[in-house]
Amino acid sequence: MESHGRIIEKQQSYFTSGATKELSYRIDALHRLKAGIKGHERQLLNALKSDLNKSEFEAYSTEIGIVLEEIGFTLKHLRAWAKPRKVKTPITHFGTKGFIYSEPYGVSLILAPWNYPFQLAVAPLVGAIAAGNCAVLKPSELTPRTSETISEIIRASFQEEYVSVIQGGIETSEALLKEKFDYIFFTGSVPVGKIVMEAAARHLTPVTLELGGKSPCIVHEDANLKLAAKRIAWGKFMNAGQTCVAPDYIYVHQSVKDRFLSELRDAVKELYGERPLLNPGYTRVVSRRHFDRLEAFLGNGTTLFGGGTDKENLTIEPTVLEDIGWEHPVMKEEIFGPILPVLRYQHLSEAAYGIRNQPGPLALYLFTESKSVQEEVLKSVSFGGGCINDTVYHIVSPYLPFGGVGNSGMGAYHGQAGFDTFSHRKSVLKQTTRFDLPFRYPNRKNGLKQI
C-alpha cells in the first residue's frame, strides 16, 4: 500500500492532466461504478449483515438501492447540469454576455461514518465524479467488512490516481486531514465535524459537513394518529435508530398523547413483532461502547414499552420513554439508537420554543392536517430539512438537497446539489470588441468626473 501522500500526489497530477474533466469520462466512470456495485451486490449484503446485522431488505432499500438511484439520476441529468449557464447582464454591461461554468475543485476527500457505511461513503462520491473530481474515500473503521467491500469495488472500477479508498481509524483520518485537498466532504458527528473544519481551514479548503443532532417530531392534536405512529415507528427504528435523520424525540399534543402512544405500540409490533430481539432482521448497535451509552438512557423517565436488551448480540428493543423532561440525560445528546423519548405540549408555541432552544436540528417532522399549523412551524423553526406527515422520506427525493443548518452542518447533496457541491461556479463575462463604451474611463467625454 502506497503512502497517503503519494496517492494524493498521483491524484493531483492526474487531475491536472484534465482527463477527469471530460464529460464522456465522467459518464463512463459512473457506469463503471454502477457495474462495480452490481457485481458486488451479494458481497455488500453479506458485509452489511456481518457489520450491523442489516436485513437484506433494509440493506438494499437504504444503502445499495439508494446509491444506484443516485447514479441513475445523475447519468440522466449530467449533460444538462454540466453545461455553462448563460445569465443576464445589466444595462451597464451592454454588449457583454455572462456565463457560469461549473468546474471541478480537484482532489476531494470523503470521510464517511458507520451507520449507513455504504450509502454515506459512495453517494457523495457520485457527486464528486459527476463534477469531474478525483477522490480519496475513507470509510468507517467500525464497519470493516463493508469498508473492505467498498475498497474492492473501487479497485475493480478505477485506477488509484482517479479514485482511491484509504482504510483506517482516527489516526488515518488525522493523517489525511494534514494533507492539502481541494474539497472535503465529511459525514459524521458534530465534534469531529469541528476537527475537520479546523484542519480544512489550515489549507483554506472548502468543506461540506453533514452532521447530526436531535431531530424533533411533533404530533399535533389533529394528526392522523395511526399513520403518524406507523411512519414514526418506521423512521425511528429502522437501522435500530442509527439514522442521522431519525426522529430523536417526540413532542405530542397532550390531548392525543395516550391514543397516539397506543397506536405507536401497535405499529412497532406490526413492524418488528412481539419480541424484536428475536427478530433475525433487527439491526444491532454498532459497538459495545455505543450499546453501553444507549443502555444508560433506559432508566430515564418511565418505560412505556420496550427496554429489553441483549448484550451479547448488541441489540436493544424499540423503546418508548414517557415522563421525560429536558433535564434527563437522554435529552442532552443525540440518541442515535432505538430509544424514543416523548414530551408533551399544550400549546404549539411550547414545542416550538423547546425545539428552538436546541441547536439547529438536521431534520424536523410535523404531523398535522392543518395548513396554518404547518406554516407556523415552518416559519418559526429552523432545521436542515424534513417532512410534513412523514419521517425520513425527504432524503430519498433527488430533487431535494439534503443537508443541515447550524450545528447539524453546512452544504448539501443528493441529485443536482451533489454535482453543485463538488463544483466551483466560475463566473465569466464575455466582452465585445465591436465597440467600447466610454463612461467607465476617466477623462473621457461623458466619463466619470475626476475628484
Ligand code: NAD
Ligand atoms: P464520527 O464523527 O465518529 O466518525 C465519522 C468519520 O470521522 C469516520 O470515518 C471516523 O474515522 C472519522 N473520525 C472519527 N474521529 C475522528 C477524529 N478525532 N479526527 C478525525 N477523524 C475522525 O461519526 P460516526 O460515529 O461514524 O457517525 C455518527 C454521527 O454521524 C452521528 O452524529 C450522526 O448524526 C452523524 N451522521 C450524519 C449524517 C448526515 O448525513 N448528516 C449521516 C450519518 C451520520
